[in-house]
Amino acid sequence: DAGITQSPRHKVTETGTPVTLRCHQTENHRYMYWYRQDPGHGLRLIHYSYGVKDTDKGEVSDGYSVSRSKTEDFLLTLESATSSQTSVYFCAILGPTGELFFGEGSRLTVL
Amino acid sequence: GQNIDQPTEMTATEGAIVQINCTYQTSGFNGLFWYQQHAGEAPTFLSYNVLDGLEEKGRFSSFLSRSKGYSYLLLKELQMKDSASYLCAVVPYNQGGKLIFGQGTELSVKP
Numbered sequence: 001d002a003g004i005t006q007s008p009r010h011k012v013t014e015t016g017t018p019v020t021l022r023c024h025q026t027e028n029h030r031y032m033y034w035y036r037q038d039p040g041h042g043l044r045l046i047h048y049s050y051g052v053k054d055t056d057k058g059e060v061s062d063g064y065s066v067s068r069s070k071t072e073d074f075l076l077t078l079e080s081a082t083s084s085q086t087s088v089y090f091c092a093i094l095g096p097t098g099e100l101f102f103g104e105g106s107r108l109t110v111l
Numbered sequence: 112g113q114n115i116d117q118p119t120e121m122t123a124t125e126g127a128i129v130q131i132n133c134t135y136q137t138s139g140f141n142g143l144f145w146y147q148q149h150a151g152e153a154p155t156f157l158s159y160n161v162l163d164g165l166e167e168k169g170r171f172s173s174f175l176s177r178s179k180g181y182s183y184l185l186l187k188e189l190q191m192k193d194s195a196s197y198l199c200a201v202v203p204y205n206q207g208g209k210l211i212f213g214q215g216t217e218l219s220v221k222p
Binding site: 031033040041042043044045048058090092094095097098099100101102103104105 | 141142144152153154155156159198200202207208209210212213214215
């Protein structure tokens with residue numbers, strides 16, 4: 001257990017509304033990541049953070065923003081949700097030997 | 112860039128051995144990961160190969176050949192609980208945590 005919790009675990013929203021997903025970790029890991037998982041695409045990196053207020057874009061960052069104001073929390077925001085952002089979102093932290101440990105996932109449906 | 116290929120689906124019998132292949136085209140990478148993901152759950156770390164050769168861990172073994180751009184995951188003495196998706200991923204040079212995932216192989220274990 002890497003001490004990662006995601007919230008909410010499930011959310012249904014409408015197109016055009018803002019959505020924020022939260023990732024919380026309890027073990028002071030420096031590196032945190034947001035991935036999305038879709039059938040036919042596998043897991044793809046959205047954004048990542050290498051410290052407080054230090055973030056960078058991943059492979060599929062368009063339409064997403066992130067913030068990390070303290071070590072334990074990494075927030076993913078969809079400013080105006082679209083149906084193409086319906087997905088399962090996983091937060092992850094970087095382990096000591098380079099492996100990723102994933103949270104339980106947040107299933108988002110945009111109608 | 113990176114391109115990772117895995118079979119989409121495989122079926123095997125309880126008690127048997129199955130080999131899940133992963134081929135990749137990449138300009139360079141630090142290592143190759145295998146993850147297991149049960150339906151509706153988060154991916155969990157199985158193995159990490161940095162050097163060529165076979166890494167054994169209980170019923171699971173993982174092999175890497177950098178010269179051939181090839182890896183496989185070997186599962187022995189299959190159990191019903193091994194029914195899951197198996198994800199191959201590479202981490203590019205100096206890109207720790209920014210894993211590039213294949214689409215995953217859905218393994219079904221039959222009695």
